[in-house]
Amino acid sequence: MKASYFTKYGPPEVLEIRELPVPNPSSKEILVKVMASTVNSGDVRVRALNASGLMKFAMRLLVGWSRPKRPVLGVTFAGVVEKIGSEVTGFKPGDKVFGLTGFRFGCHATWLVAPENSMVVQMPEKTKFEDGVAVLFGGQTAVSFLHKMRLPEIKQAKVLILGATGSVGTAAIQLAKYYGAEVTAVCSTSGKSLSAGLGADHILCYDVEDFTKIKDRFDIILDAVGKYSQKQCKHLLKPNGKFKTVGGMEYASETRDQITLLAEMLEKNRLQPVIDKVYPLEEVREAHRYVETGRKKGNVVIRMAHG
Ligand SMILES: NC(=O)c1ccc[n+]([C@@H]2O[C@H](COP(=O)([O-])OP(=O)(O)OC[C@H]3O[C@@H](n4cnc5c(N)ncnc54)[C@H](OP(=O)(O)O)[C@@H]3O)[C@@H](O)[C@H]2O)c1
Structure with a gap:
């Protein structure tokens, strides 16, 4: 599979597209064919290890002291369930899903595995992947x-x-x-x-x-x-x-109900996805540069191609 990969903190140039093996879901995980993700202010901050004082200390502890613990960034995904682990009951192959991976990251890749009980829910059938993914972060x-x-x-x-x-x-x-x-x-x-x-x-x-x-x-x-x-x-x-x-030490605590609410709002046409730009995964550096300006309107989406 293709993934945006980095092994050291720094400017967008530290990101490179690599070929990696498609992960295998464990008994309680689902394998998702990722169709879209986003580059967020958070991805850019982690890539550059951009924080100061106590925040930088906390960030290093979370994401890796001297080099990234998770070499594939991206915390949002929308895609299709390809395969399920033997104990998974809430999803089946072919389900349209979207969700967040938090500090596991890993969404800037064409495939990912997610625990069944993590921040992943069914996406409304009528919602396009790029629209769905844009409301998550x-x-x-x-x-x-x-x-x-x-x-x-x-x-x-x-x-x-x-x-x-x-x-x-x-x-x-x-x-x-x-x-x-x-x-x-x-x-x-x-x-x-x-x-x-x-x-x-x-x-x-x-x-x-x-x-x-x-x-x-x-x-x-x-x-x-x-x-x-x-x-x-x-x-x-x-x-x-x-x-x-949102700029202090307080973090947005994650619960599955939050994404369920977003899915319901999408279903009822009460939530309009706001997309500024869409980049193919291969142009992930460009996407980071744009997000880093701090001037984007809404969201920057990454589109995955499956050959
Ligand atoms: N604590 C948490 O758990 C948590 C979670 C998520 C995000 N965050 C933080 O939340 C912040 C926002 O994230 P985001 O992804 O929404 O950012 P973003 O999309 O990158 O924000 C960019 C937007 O901010 C506007 N802006 C820039 N300076 C402004 C100012 N002085 N006054 C009003 N608007 C201004 C820009 O519009 P103009 O260019 O037109 O001004 C632009 O539309 C980030 O610092 C991120 O790290 C924290």
């Missing part, structure tokens, strides 16, 4: 952070999404709308029409206006780009309001 992160702030329990919540046009931000707008919130999105002028199209009720362009001067008060503020602080936003919160940022 940002969607799972947004669900995790917004649920931790108890959004589903707040009636007609007022929600402020800072950094509304990235992978996490575009999903966060749609999730907040799904739960009936009134959403204010902060993005640049170039992201205004995207935010509006995703359902944001009010939009503030950070390159034109200072969002900290907003008169409104919010139940929930999510910094979906990791560039803002609670201190900056404290006065914008209602008395019981909550602030969280």
